[in-house]
Structure formats: C-alpha cells, structure tokens
Amino acid sequence: MDLRVRALETLLVQKGYVDPAALDALIETYERRVGPRNGARVVARAWADPAFRERLRLDATRAIAELGYQGRQGEHMVVVENTPDTHHMVVCTLCSCYPWPVLGLPPTWYKSAPYRARAVREPRAVLAEFGVVLPEATRVRVWDSTAEVRYLVLPMRPEGTDGWSEERLAGLVTRDSMIGTGLPRPAAAAGGPPA
Amino acid sequence: MTHASHADLGGTRGHGPVVPEPEGELWHAAWEPRALALTLAMGASGQWNIDNSRAARESLPGYLRLGYYEIWIAALCRLLAERGLVGADELAAGRALHPPRPVARVLRAGEVAAVLARGAPTERPAPSAPRHAVGDRVRTWAGDVPHHTRLPRYVRGRTGTVVAHHGAHVFADAHASGRGEMPQHLYTVAFEGRELWPDAADRAEAGALVVSVDAWEPYLEPAAAGPGDVHRDAAARRR
Numbered sequence: 372m373d374l375r376v377r378a379l380e381t382l383l384v385q386k387g388y389v390d391p392a393a394l395d396a397l398i399e400t401y402e403r404r405v406g407p408r409n410g411a412r413v414v415a416r417a418w419a420d421p422a423f424r425e426r427l428r429l430d431a432t433r434a435i436a437e438l439g440y441q442g443r444q445g446e447h448m449v450v451v452e453n454t455p456d457t458h459h460m461v462v463c464t465l466c467s468c469y470p471w472p473v474l475g476l477p478p479t480w481y482k483s484a485p486y487r488a489r490a491v492r493e494p495r496a497v498l499a500e501f502g503v504v505l506p507e508a509t510r511v512r513v514w515d516s517t518a519e520v521r522y523l524v525l526p527m528r529p530e531g532t533d534g535w536s537e538e539r540l541a542g543l544v545t546r547d548s549m550i551g552t553g554l555p556r557p558a559a560a561a562g563g564p565p566a
Numbered sequence: 567m568t569h570a571s572h573a574d575l576g577g578t579r580g581h582g583p584v585v586p587e588p589e590g591e592l593w594h595a596a597w598e599p600r601a602l603a604l605t606l607a608m609g610a611s612g613q614w615n616i617d618n619s620r621a622a623r624e625s626l627p628g629y630l631r632l633g634y635y636e637i638w639i640a641a642l643c644r645l646l647a648e649r650g651l652v653g654a655d656e657l658a659a660g661r662a663l664h665p666p667r668p669v670a671r672v673l674r675a676g677e678v679a680a681v682l683a684r685g686a687p688t689e690r691p692a693p694s695a696p697r698h699a700v701g702d703r704v705r706t707w708a709g710d711v712p713h714h715t716r717l718p719r720y721v722r723g724r725t726g727t728v729v730a731h732h733g734a735h736v737f738a739d740a741h742a743s744g745r746g747e748m749p750q751h752l753y754t755v756a757f758e759g760r761e762l763w764p765d766a767a768d769r770a771e772a773g774a775l776v777v778s779v780d781a782w783e784p785y786l787e788p789a790a791a792g793p794g795d796v797h798r799d800a801a802a803r804r805r
Contacts, residue, residue: 395675
C-alpha cells in the first residue's frame with residue numbers, strides 16, 4: 372500500500388492536479404489543529420456557561436463557531452445532551468460521518484463494521500466493550516448520521532467540579548464521551564485541589 | 567447500471583467485538599495521512615462531489631475486506647479513471663504518460679485553512695413547503711433502491727416520528743448520480759427499538775432504545791398516527 376499511495380501521489384503531482392505543499396498542510400491541520408480537544412472546549416464552556424449552553428441548543432453550528440470551530444464535516448451541527456434518563460450515542464452506519472471540526476478524524480473503531488453494525492441494534496453491548504455500564508432505567512438514544520448533519524454528545528458534568536475553570540473542566544472531557552461510547556473522567560482523576 | 571452498496575451495515579450480524587482505541591492514535595501506517603490528504607485535495611478539484619465519492623467507495627467489490635483508507639484510495643483511483651484524469655497505464659506505471667486534463671481548481675497550501683473552514687454547507691432554499699412537521703408519524707420507503715441512497719436498510723418500511731426538520735438540503739441520491747442537487751426537505755426521524763428489532767433476541771435492548779436517521783422527504787410518506795414515546799425528542803430540535 373505504501374508504494375501504491377506514493378506512486379499515486381507522484382502521478383497526481385506530475386499531472387498538476389495536486390500541490391504537494393497542500394497535502395502537507397492538510398495533514399498538519401488534522402495532526403495538530405483539529406482534534407477532540409476542540410470539542411472538549413465546547414463541552415467545558417457548555418458546562419460552565421448556561422447562556423452558551425442555550426445557544427448550543429438553539430443553533431449548535433453558530434455557537435460552536437464562536438470558539439472558532441467550523442467548516443468541513445461540521446457544516447450543520449446538532450448537540451445532544453445526556454441526562455440521567457437518556458444516554459446519547461452517535462454512529463454512521465453507512466460510512467464514517469463524524470464532526471471533524473470538533474473531534475478531528477474518526478478513530479478506526481468508529482469506521483469499522485462491528486461498531487457500525489451493532490451500535491443501532493445492541494448499543495449496551497457495545498458500551499460494555501468500552502467499559503461503560505449504564506443504569507438499567509437509562510434510555511439509549513442512537514443518532515445515525517445519514518445526511519450532512521453532524522452530532523456531538525454533551526456529556527453530563529462530573530460531580531465535584533463546582534467552580535472549576537473551563538480549562539480544568541475540558542481536561543475531564545474525553546473523545547469517546549463526545550461520541551457517546553464513554554463518560555467524562557471523574558473529578559478525582561484530575562488530581563489536586565481545585566484551581 | 568444497478569448500484570449495490572456493501573457499506574450498509576446497520577444491524578447486520580457476525581462482525582465481532584468493537585476494539586476501542588486511545589485518543590490521538592491517528593494513523594496506523596505511514597501512507598494513511600497521504601491517502602487522506604490526496605483524497606481531500608482531489609475532492610477540492612471540483613471533478614466530483616462527496617456523494618460521488620461515497621457511491622464509489624460503497625460499491626467497491628472488496629469493501630468489507632479493505633481497511634478504511636484502502637477504500638478511500640481504491641475509490642479515488644476509480645474516480646480518477648472514470649473522469650479520464652489518469653489512465654490505467656499511468657496508475658500501473660506510477661507516473662504521468664499523457665498530458666493532464668484541465669481541472670476546475672487545484673488546492674494550494676495557502677488556501678487549505680480557508681477551504682476547510684468554509685466546508686461545503688448543503689442547506690438550500692426550500693423548493694416547496696415541507697410535507698411533514700415535528701411530531702408527525704412517517705413510514706420509510708420499503709423497497710430496493712437501484713442507486714446510491716442514504717436510507718439504510720434497517721429502517722426501510724418502518725414507522726417512526728419526525729423529531730426535527732433541518733430545512734432543505736442537497737439530495738444525496740440525486741447528487742451522487744449526476745442529477746444535480748435537487749434540494750429536498752431533510753428530517754430527523756426517530757424509531758422505537760421494538761419497531762426496528764422485533765426479534766425476541768433483541769428484546770432486552772430494544773425496549774429502552776430509540777434510533778434516529780436523517781431522512782430526505784422522498785424517503786418518507788405519512789403514516790397513521792399512533793402511540794410512541796419518541797415525541798419527547800421533539801423539544802428544542804425545531805429551528
């Protein structure tokens with residue numbers, strides 16, 4: 372595969388269809404600038420700022436753009452909020468649709484057949500494979516991203532984080548907690564007294 | 567030519583466990599970032615749209631055996647060949663043997679940030695009034711679809727509730743098959759787990775499960791009103 376992709380790149384550059392510097396810029400973007408820390412900042416702000424949370428509910432695309440995250444694969448954002456009654460989970464059964472501006476590129480499992488096949492049929496069994504066990508009474512709500520709407524899960528704020536700064540809160544937000552296959556880290560995991 | 571998708575996996579059996587992966591593990595081979603970048607850069611050339619790409623990927627005969635970026639590269643080669651941008655002889659040789667064809671644009675490094683930030687919004691002026699409203703019961707198309715579609719098989723012929731209306735969006739089925747954008751109203755339709763998975767084996771999970779898809783108006787027809795507790799989802803989804 373390595374040789375094949377290298378040969379294809381050589382061919383497309385020789386043809387003048389692609390600029391090799393643009394390839395480097397694209398890779399650098401998703402390696403350094405666009406990843407799940409962006410989404411963690413969105414979640415932390417929603418936890419800390421009720422007015423922002425309300426704007427997320429009304430127009431998530433616009434609210435997320437306030438933090439500078441927008442564009443490709445996040446053109447039409449919807450944020451879904453976990454509650455004690457309902458746990459949200461996001462999947463793309465047809466391919467790999469994923470909110471790139473806030474989460475970056477999808478992990479391998481998200482694109483894999485097991486997750487795409489099973490998330491809509493036995494999500495609790497899938498969650499168990501991520502080490503997540505929900506209370507029996509919690510309803511599981513799965514969002515299959517079949518068009519250009521992209522979903523971000525707003526997990527529940529961990530207990531014991533009153534008064535925490537957004538930055539400190541963001542440290543508790545995992546990628547998987549924003550897909551719905553995980554939960555945020557507990558406050559104790561952050562260590563130390565409140566900043 | 568009939569289009570067969572091998573990518574419509576929702577609810578299918580026999581795939582084994584999900585294997586979690588730590589955050590930050592972006593690549594699993596040195597060629598993967600190059601495959602991603604080549605696909606994005608050629609996508610920006612304007613020679614095809616994202617729905618053409620999805621159609622090319624999902625109909626690859628080896629889809630289920632290939633890794634995800636292998637699928638991307640195979641589909642990229644297919645689109646390049648179909649559009650006459652490269653010859654089979656060039657793909658085999660790994661170098662240019664013929665003059666290039668003109669392309670609409672070449673993405674330059676300095677444009678990358680702006681092009682990604684702009685993205686490709688799919689909302690369009692509505693061609694007509696929406697046929698359905700939040701809270702309506704709808705039934706999905708039950709038959710086969712002979713072209714690229716975004717209506718998964720596991721929800722076909724099922725009754726659900728409209729929980730959001732997103733305005734009119736580029737219609738993937740048309741856009742993938744050269745019929746233009748044909749904007750159609752787009753809805754989020756939620757289904758009770760029991761409606762999707764009536765088998766006894768799924769009963770334990772299905773009872774407390776709701777699954778939604780985003781569905782364009784041509785996929786839907788009105789259904790008789792019935793019970794269903796998915797109405798709770800309707801709150802706050804309205805634009």
